[in-house]
Amino acid sequence: MLAINDVSIDLGQFVLNHVTLEVERGDYVCLVGPTGAGKTILFECVMGLQIPPTGRVTLDGRDITRLPPEDRGVGYVPQDYALFPHMNVFDNMAYGLIEHRVPAQEIRRRVGEVAKLLNIDHLLERRPSTLSGGEAQRTALGRALVLERELILMDEPFGALDQVTKRQLFKYLKAIHAELGLTVMHVTHDFGEAFGLATKVAVLLGGRLCQVGSVEDVFLRPATREVATFLGITNVWSRQDLLGCPESVVSRAALAVLDSSEECILACLPPDSITVLWDGQQPPDGAVQGPAVIQGLRWQGSQCELELDAGLPVVATNAARAVASMGVTVGDTITVALHPMDVHPMKR
């Protein structure tokens, strides 16, 4: 449906470097990347607010690279919602329909329908300044939806919302995506959003698209050390690291994997694939086990992150309740198990 082909642009502070991305009809693509990675510029190139000097953007086979935004037919929900403050919710939602000369009666019908779908039909007379964050977000979404565009771009739509509202809107968005068969591109910093909504994740780092794949692919099998680091996976070891400490449980599991693939020089292990064996618990079949000394404990809600020394530095996550009930602390030695199948080899 949408094809971004070898797009490059240099705006000084922000750049895009030969970005190529294909979005299929019905996809929900989460574009993740740190601040300044070029996510918003990529959106602007798709919307027509920036014209890339090289590369092409096509929508349903139509070259839209140089078309003005009004001729592209792409819906947009901006980061701060950008509702027109001098118009009420109805006029905000009807704005695009008026620009497309839709008859008044049809405008009322379509705005009414979408407002009902988003549960903002009781707010139509209200001004944006009187809306809560969640209501403003739904109005901005409604303003894009009434135009019945198949591709909607959302720039950090949940950025300014509290957790409760965020969760509620999550549900709405997921239902609307399924019900209307929309194609969505969604910029986010929050991996939880990507986990919950995306059918595809694209990782943009320093203006380069480093990995595109399913949620599982990206989060369990990062393409490069750079992507792994961005995703917060610090368990990345080079072949040299592993050979330097061959008796470590990590080396025993990872070296076998690296040896089977000569091109790969790095081994990566998501922290949740490391099992802590409490009280003589048996390791899973085929797993390698060994001792590790706790270097630090970081409590993160229902999870606890354990910084371990298993000959090589390792980070493992475990249920906070289990860690607390075992009463372990820094300096204690525990037994960990890891399965070679969970080790992901990387080329760079």
Added chain:
Amino acid sequence: MSSAATPVPVGARTRSPLGERLFHYCATAALSFEVLFISTVILAAAWYVDLDDLKATVSSPSMRYAMRMSITSVTITTLISVTLAIPAAYALSHYRIPFAPVVDTILDLPIVMPPIAAGMTLLVLFGYYLGEPMSALGIYLPHTPAGVVVAQFFTTMTFAVRSSKAALDGISPRLPRVARTLGSNEWRAFRRVTLPLAKPGLIAGVVVTWSRCLGLFGPVVMFCGATEFRTQVMPTAIYINTSVGKLEEAVAGALILVVFALVTLIIFKRLGGRGYMW
């Protein structure tokens, strides 16, 4: 090195009630002096003129002409200035202008150049260089009512641009951008989103430009002189009355200008105008 280890007590530098009070009094005294000085000067003028002088001034044909001429020329100038200023301000606010610092400096020049110099430069251009060719087309500007408008326009158009730009800069650029994604072209996005939001600021700009034009003296007198019943505006009428010894009439004229300025200022402030525009 021992001083590095000595902890500095929190608030040690500010704990000086006498110094603090002295600073407070100095600041308040300076403010009081300025307010008092301005009020005294205006009240002195008001005290000097009695109601009969004011009535006589308002009913004198010469002053009535000057007032009519002032209001007409200033209104025309303001309309032209603002009509040009809004698109110019939009360009400054939204586009990448080549040699932007040079453009900026040129735009500000009429404000900072001495008024006499402004009038003289106009005279050189429209009298010496363009005088003859324009006369051949039936247009001659120096010493004519049309010239008054040109002199006012040259000096005050920058105010219109600056105030319009301030109003447009106050609108988030994301709003017209979003309007574009909803189907508006650039003009429609400006008309339906930017313009209504900037309206109070733009109106304030109109008011500022109008009031600036009203008080303009130097460029007008240099470029158009002060011919009675022809190019005389309020400020030049006041000057002529003073120079021929009609002090009461001159002061009454000045008071009328002060009242205009006060009304303008009130409108400006009511519309949310900001001080830096002046």
